[in-house]
Amino acid sequence: MAASADRSKPYMPLAGGAGDGWSKEDEATATCFCGAVQLAxxxxxPGLPTQGPGLVDAFVCNCVDCRKITASMFASNVTVADTHLKHLRGQDNLKTFSQSHTIGSGKTMTNFF
Structure with a gap:
């Protein structure tokens, strides 16, 4: 039997190993699941990470590849120009994975981790 929950306070579990991200008046961060990589x-x-200088695109996708990579029914994606991106930590941990044989358009899809 499951333990009863304390409903006196709202509870939102962390979706990863990092809890040090922020969203300020002029800057926000993105962190990988384990917390090793953080970008600003x-x-x-505040609350407008999809509006700002350097924003290339913001979109939701539910293609098979995005569902597989995120383990969910859709992926929320934001693309920021390299000129406006700061690596706060873990730049040497970044990896890429590319494939073209599963993409419907036949173009290559590259994911950055």
Missing amino acids: FPTQG
Whole structure:
């Protein structure tokens, strides 16, 4: 039997191993699941990480590849120009994975980890 929950306080479990991200007036961060890599990018206000200088695109995708990579029904994606991206930690840990044989368009899809 499951233990009863304390419902007096809201509870949101962490979705990864890092808890040191932030969203400020002019900057927000993105961290990988384990916390080894953290990036910062400019925003146009708190809560507006999808608006700001250097933003290339923001989109939701539910293709087979995005579902496989995120282990969910869709992926929320933000693309920021390299000129506006700061590596706070873990740049030497970044890896890429590319494939073209599963993409419907036949173009190569590259994922950065």
